[in-house]
Amino acid sequence: MCGAPKQGQKLPAGVDVEKETVLLGTVSDAAGAPVAGAFVRLLDSTGEFTAEVVASATGDFRFFAAPGTWTLRALSSVGNGDVTVSPEGPGVHEHDITVAK
Template sequence: MCGAPKQGGGLAGIDLSTQTVIQGQVWHDGAPVAGAYVRLLDGTGEFTAEVVTSPEGEFRFFAAPGEWKVRTLAPVGKGERVVTAEVGLNETTIVIDRVRRRPPPVGGGGRRHSTPGGSRLGPASAGRGRSSG
């Protein structure tokens, strides 16, 4: 289980003249997504922090000024946004795309096949018959 803090609450008591705040909401099909994981990645793609969205789909990070990638993952799909944050409040919305399932591989992939005699053939030799002689 992830130890990401739940989100919510206002900005009372936060000095926006000295703090860099990245906050927003996660949406899917016109509604906020509660319980989505939201990750903050730095300019090199390194993981920095993770939170869980509030019942209203809200999230918040305290960060340094600069370019950040905000990535979300939920059972309904995933989304991503790049934010160039400055000192103060930086708001964004992430819209989740549906997770697309990959079709099965064509041509057998790495499956093993049996010969008529019952012996197993690997993918490289599948479909080749035994030669007699």
């Protein structure tokens, strides 16, 4: 069992999106249905593991990161998928992940 925190799309109170870089999105299958409980990993530009969260019941996930190049990788019983993102500055950056076997 993973100790990663459950996620949702609502940002916590006090988050200043003018100063913080927020990566969020939804994990879904090829038909567009949300994938609850997927493990979503944040990998740095060299592929090194940085953090992991568990997608919510609606497939939502969220990370706080620095500007730069990141890979968001979802792992689930439905399949796996990833997307590379490159936020250039603070703000909310939305990136969905589609998983497939």
